[in-house]
Amino acid sequence: MHRILFALLLLAAPAAAQTYRTDFDPSAHKGPRSGPANDVMVLGSPHLSQLPDRFRPEALAPLLDRLAAWKPQAIAIEALSGAQCDQLRRYPYRYADTVPDYCWDPAPARAATGLDVPAANAEFEALLATLPATPRPADRRKLAALFLAGGEPASALVQWLRLPVAERKAGDGLDAVLVARLTTLETRRDESLMIAARLAVRLGLQRVYAMDDHSADRAMPxxxxxxxxxxxxxxxxxxxxxxxxxxxxxxxxxxxxxxxxxxxxxxxxxxxxxxxxxxxxxxxxxxxxxxxxxxxxxxxxxxxxxxxxxxxxxxxxxxxxxxxxxxxxxxxxxxxxxxxxxxxxxxxxxxxxxxxx
Incomplete structure (x- = not known):
C-alpha cells in the first residue's frame, strides 16, 4: 500500500509543481517604519543615437527642466561600468562582440595617467570621498582623467562640464588626446550624455552611475x-x-x-x-x-x-x-x-x- 501511495504522489508531482505559488512576496513587506524609503523614478528613453536627423538636442531643454525639478540625488544610466568592461575583456571567447559595441576604450587614458581600470576606479573613489565642497579646477581635471581611465566616460563628462570654459584644457592627467575625446562627448547623441550628464551638472552631482549589464551575452556558434x-x-x-x-x-x-x-x-x-x-x-x-x-x-x-x-x-x-x-x-x-x-x-x-x- 505504501508503495502505491508513493507512486501516486510521484505521478501527481508535476501537476503540483505547475500550480505551486510561493507564499512570500518581498514587495508586501515595505519599510522602513522610520526614515525615508528610496524613491526611484525610471525614465524610458529612445536611444538618441538612433533618432532621425530632424532631432535637435536643444529641444531636450524642457525635459531637463522637469527632471531637475524632481531633484534626484543620484542618476543611473544604461551604460556598462568600466569595471564590468574590464572583466569582459578577460573572456574574449564569450564577449568578443560585446566589448567593441558597449565598452569605452581606456587605453589612451591609461597612457596619460599610468593607471589601469581597477587602479583608476580606486583613485576616483578615494578622490570623491575627500573632494572639498568647492573643488579646484585641477581637482575636476584630475577626476575627469581618472573617470576616463576607469572606463566611465559619462562621469568624466560631468567633471568636464562642471569646469569653467576657460579651464577645459589639458593638465592634471588630461592630455591633448583626452581633451579631444571629452570635447567629442559634449556633442555625442546619447541620452547618458545629453540628458544624464548634463542633469548631473545642473544638480551639482559629481558623477552618474553606469548600471547596464552584458554579462549574459553569449557568442552564438x-x-x-x-x-x-x-x-x-x-x-x-x-x-x-x-x-x-x-x-x-x-x-x-x-x-x-x-x-x-x-x-x-x-x-x-x-x-x-x-x-x-x-x-x-x-x-x-x-x-x-x-x-x-x-x-x-x-x-x-x-x-x-x-x-x-x-x-x-x-x-x-x-x-x-x-x-x-x-x-x-x-x-x-x-x-x-x-x-x-x-x-x-x-x-x-x-x-x-x-x-x-
Missing part, C-alpha cells in the same frame, strides 16, 4: 547564426510589432521642437507600454518554435540582463539609503526594472508621467 536570425525574425514578424513601430514613428513626428520631444517621452513612458513590448517582442520570442528554442535563449538573456541592471541600481541605493534616484534607460527596459525594483523592501517606484505633462 557560427553554425547557428543564420538559423537563430531566421527564427527571431519570424518571431518578430507579428502584427503587434508592426503596430508598435507605426506608433513610434507617429510619436517621433516632431523632434525638432520642445513640444515634440515631450510628446515623444510621454509616449514612451505611457501606461501599457510594458505589455506592448512583451506582446511584440519577448512574449513572441517565448513562443518561438525552433527545436533549439532560440527565442527562449533570447528571453533568458533579456531577463538576466534586466535582473542584473536592477541589482546594480539596488546596489547604488545602498550607498545612501533614503535617496531620490533617477534611472534613464531604453524604454523596453523600463517596465522590467520597475517590476523588479518594486520587490525591494525599501524602494518606492515614482511615476514619471506627471513630470512629463
Amino acid at each position: 557560427k553554425a547557428e547564426e543564420a538559423a537563430y536570425g531566421k527564427a527571431m525574425q519570424a518571431a518578430w514578424d507579428n502584427p503587434v510589432l508592426k503596430r508598435r513601430m507605426a506608433a513610434i514613428d507617429a510619436m517621433q513626428g516632431d523632434l525638432a521642437t520642445s513640444a515634440g520631444v515631450l510628446t515623444t517621452y510621454r509616449g514612451y513612458n505611457a501606461p501599457g507600454q510594458g505589455q506592448i513590448a512583451f506582446d511584440s517582442d519577448f512574449g513572441a520570442a517565448l513562443e518561438e518554435p525552433s527545436p533549439q528554442r532560440f527565442g527562449r535563449q533570447y528571453v533568458a538573456y533579456w531577463e538576466t540582463r534586466n535582473l542584473r541592471m536592477a541589482a546594480n541600481i539596488r546596489d547604488m541605493l545602498g550607498e545612501a539609503p533614503g535617496m531620490r534616484a533617477l534611472v534613464i534607460v531604453g524604454a523596453s527596459h523600463k517596465p522590467y526594472l520597475e517590476a523588479y525594483l518594486h520587490q525591494m523592501h525599501d524602494v518606492r517606484i515614482v511615476d514619471v508621467m506627471p513630470l512629463l505633462r
Whole structure:
C-alpha cells in the first residue's frame, strides 16, 4: 500500500509543481517604519543615437527642466561600468562582440595617467570621498582623467562640464588626446550624455552611475547564426510589432521642437507600454518554435540582463539609503526594472508621467 501511495504522489508531482505559488512576496513587506524609503523614478528613453536627423538636442531643454525639478540625488544610466568592461575583456571567447559595441576604450587614458581600470576606479573613489565642497579646477581635471581611465566616460563628462570654459584644457592627467575625446562627448547623441550628464551638472552631482549589464551575452556558434536570425525574425514578424513601430514613428513626428520631444517621452513612458513590448517582442520570442528554442535563449538573456541592471541600481541605493534616484534607460527596459525594483523592501517606484505633462 505504501508503495502505491508513493507512486501516486510521484505521478501527481508535476501537476503540483505547475500550480505551486510561493507564499512570500518581498514587495508586501515595505519599510522602513522610520526614515525615508528610496524613491526611484525610471525614465524610458529612445536611444538618441538612433533618432532621425530632424532631432535637435536643444529641444531636450524642457525635459531637463522637469527632471531637475524632481531633484534626484543620484542618476543611473544604461551604460556598462568600466569595471564590468574590464572583466569582459578577460573572456574574449564569450564577449568578443560585446566589448567593441558597449565598452569605452581606456587605453589612451591609461597612457596619460599610468593607471589601469581597477587602479583608476580606486583613485576616483578615494578622490570623491575627500573632494572639498568647492573643488579646484585641477581637482575636476584630475577626476575627469581618472573617470576616463576607469572606463566611465559619462562621469568624466560631468567633471568636464562642471569646469569653467576657460579651464577645459589639458593638465592634471588630461592630455591633448583626452581633451579631444571629452570635447567629442559634449556633442555625442546619447541620452547618458545629453540628458544624464548634463542633469548631473545642473544638480551639482559629481558623477552618474553606469548600471547596464552584458554579462549574459553569449557568442552564438557560427553554425547557428543564420538559423537563430531566421527564427527571431519570424518571431518578430507579428502584427503587434508592426503596430508598435507605426506608433513610434507617429510619436517621433516632431523632434525638432520642445513640444515634440515631450510628446515623444510621454509616449514612451505611457501606461501599457510594458505589455506592448512583451506582446511584440519577448512574449513572441517565448513562443518561438525552433527545436533549439532560440527565442527562449533570447528571453533568458533579456531577463538576466534586466535582473542584473536592477541589482546594480539596488546596489547604488545602498550607498545612501533614503535617496531620490533617477534611472534613464531604453524604454523596453523600463517596465522590467520597475517590476523588479518594486520587490525591494525599501524602494518606492515614482511615476514619471506627471513630470512629463
